[in-house]
Amino acid sequence: MPMPLVxxxxxxxxxxxxxxxxxxxxxxxxxxxAAAALVAAASxxxxxxxxxxxxxxxxxxxxxxxxxxxxxxxxxxxxxxxNPMYVGVTGVLxxxxxxxxxxxxxxxxxxxxxxxxxxxxxxxxVALRSRFGPAxxxxxxxxxxxxx
Numbered sequence: 001m002p003m004p005l006v007x008x009x010x011x012x013x014x015x016x017x018x019x020x021x022x023x024x025x026x027x028x029x030x031x032x033x034a035a036a037a038l039v040a041a042a043s044x045x046x047x048x049x050x051x052x053x054x055x056x057x058x059x060x061x062x063x064x065x066x067x068x069x070x071x072x073x074x075x076x077x078x079x080x081x082x083n084p085m086y087v088g089v090t091g092v093l094x095x096x097x098x099x100x101x102x103x104x105x106x107x108x109x110x111x112x113x114x115x116x117x118x119x120x121x122x123x124x125x126v127a128l129r130s131r132f133g134p135a136x137x138x139x140x141x142x143x144x145x146x147x148x
Contacts, residue, residue, distance in 0.1 A: 007063065008063045008089070008116060011116065011120075015108035015111065015112040018111075019108050019109075022102065022108065023102035023104065024102045024104075036098040039091055040095035042091065043087070043088040043092045043094075044088060046088040046091070047085045047089060048088070050073075050076060050078060050085050050088070053076040053078065058071065063085075066124040066127035066128055067130070074139050078143070079143065080143070081144060082139070082143050083116075090116075097109060
């Protein structure tokens, strides 16, 4: 399965810009700012911790080059989800919609998740299954793709 033409960070940036276009013009309230800060902090912590784990293990962080993975990372945040960095980015996008108090701003989040789930992650899974075989299949049987 070929990798998408648009790298995931660019897709996330595009989703964030689309949120700005769709969001209401009113500013955040104190409760929306507090809720958004909590969601963003947890999301950044999840993604940052996962990225640090990849760096410690000496494997690639480049989502468009999953075949270059040298180690199957299954500890840390990867015990909770096979894609903690995508979950983290999704959480940041959700926090932006909460901050803006905008239901329409959730539409780009859904679009981001759909593209990442149906195109990016599927292509990564093919590459990782080819690279790590039964160990990856065992990991997939124990840990959800997203959260759950």
